[in-house]
Amino acid sequence: MDRRSFLGAGASLLAMPAIIPAARAQSAAVKVAFVATLSGPAAALGVQLRDGWAAGVKHLGGKLGGLPVETLVIDDELKPETALTRVRAALDRDKVDFVVGVVFSNMLQAIFRPVTENETFLVTANAGPSTYAGRGCSPYFFTTAYQNDQPHATMGQVAQDFGYKRVFVLVPNYQAGKDAAAGFRSRFKGEVVDEVYVPLNQLDFANEVAKIAALKPDAVFTFMPGGLGVALVRQYRQAGLADIPFLSTFTVDEATLPAQREAALGFYTAATWAPDFANAQSQRFVQDFMADYNYVPGNYAAQAYDAASMIDSAVKAVGGKLSDKAGLRAAMEKADFTSLRGNFRVGRNHYPVQDFYLCKVVQRPDGKFATSTVRKVLSDDVDPYAGECRMRAT
Known part of the structure; x- marks a missing residue:
């Protein structure tokens, strides 16, 4: 079954004829394929991403750059072939613009290649592997998130600042997990007592918890997104290891906290944004998001919101002429929009240059669990691969 759903104004993309006239550039709508993992243990992350996008479009009056937006929602089911x-x-069939x-x-x-080689803009609101930050950069690829190493490097700096000497590293065995370990090690100068890689679908961490208990490190660093994070945090707390500081990235956040609850209290994470940011745009976003969806938005939602804002600014800059690829690219490079994060710009490789923060899990007055800003760790941080990008400026 082709799990695709449609959100937007006007006729459904699924009802459109397969052949689109050449005058497509003057279309009455911006067509967006929104890809997220919306089924399985990691679905909470994709739901945050999807709802953040919808919130951004709603704040823009249902339009991008003055044109109505039609969003085709695609569930990738966490399967590359799907x-x-x-x-x-x-x-090929729906002729999406983004x-x-x-x-x-x-x-x-x-x-990545099918989209960029088709000269269609690909804007990721979360994934940011090193693969496309350096020599693999593309004029048709942008991200409103980060380069994968950066949040983990932030936590490496935190471990360094806290004076930890021995840290246990635990990550999933795929590209982002490898980037996480490399990012952490780039700023942590102490000893990594063990570096363990687990399958992306692992939910039983008994062996890893036993290793941590035996090694007695000064702290644990982990990146375990979605269901992996829920399982690990619960088992870590149940094993009585909470006295060993839990430093993480995308393991305790607003996508996982509804399931982790008290088990995650006091655990740390690194982020580019938290729902307690004080700027007016962020406060409006959190208030309206919770009114519409009844849960606390996290980084996934905020990054997708910013993706809508980035595309809106670009379509506006070219006067709705979607065939003006050079103009769209130049406008997205300018990032002329108000980010929920405040300080934000796009580097030469189309990855953000931004601040990173240490955050801690708290329970809000309304009883919901959320991350709260502790302090800024890195300012205007440029990812380590940007210098390898040979993309020419527009």
């Missing part, structure tokens, strides 16, 4: 098949259909979203780096790797 992501590839459905995105190709969106490109492909947006993508939670996991292996899903991005599956669709």
Whole structure:
């Protein structure tokens, strides 16, 4: 079954004829294929991403750059072949103008070439592997998230600042997990007592918890997104290891906290944004998002919101002329929009240059669990691969 759904104004993309006239550039709508993992243990991440996009479009009056937006929602099911098949259909049959979203780096790797070689803009709101930050950069690829190493490097700096000497590293065995370990080690100068890689679908961490208990490190660093994070945090707390500091990225966040609850209290994460940011745009976003969806938005939602804002600014800059690829690219490079993060710009490789923060899990007055800003760790951080990008400026 082709799990695709349609959100937007006007006629459904699924009802459109397969052949689109050459005058497509003057279309009455911007067509977006929004790709996210919306089924399985990691679905909470994709739901945050999808709802953040919808919130951004809603704040823009249902339009991007003055044109109505039609969003074709694609569930990649965390299967590369599924992501590839459905995105190709969106490109060939539905003639989408942008492909947006993508939670996991292996899903991005599956669709990257078909989208960019089609000269369609690919804007990721989460996945940011090193693969496309350096020599693999593309004029048709942008991200409103980060390069995968950066949040993990932030936590490496935190471990360094806290004076930890011995740290246990635990990550999933795929590109983002490898980037996480490398990012952490890039700033942590102490001893990594063990570096363990587990399958992306692992939910039983008994062996890893036993290793941690035996090694007694000063702290644990882990990147375990979605269901992996829920399982690990619960088992870590149940094993009585909470006295060993838990440093993480995308393991305790607003996508996983509804399931982790008290088990995650006091655990740390690194982020580019938290729902307690004080700027007016962020406060409006959180208030309206919770009114519409009844849960606390996290980084996934915020990054997708910013993706809508970035595309809106670009379509506006070219006067709705979607065939003006050079103009769209130049406008997205300018990033002329108000980010929920505040300080944000796009580097030469189309990855953000931004600040990174240490955050901690708290329970809000309304009883919901969320991350709260502790302090800024890195300012205007440029990812380590940007210098390898040979993309010419427009």
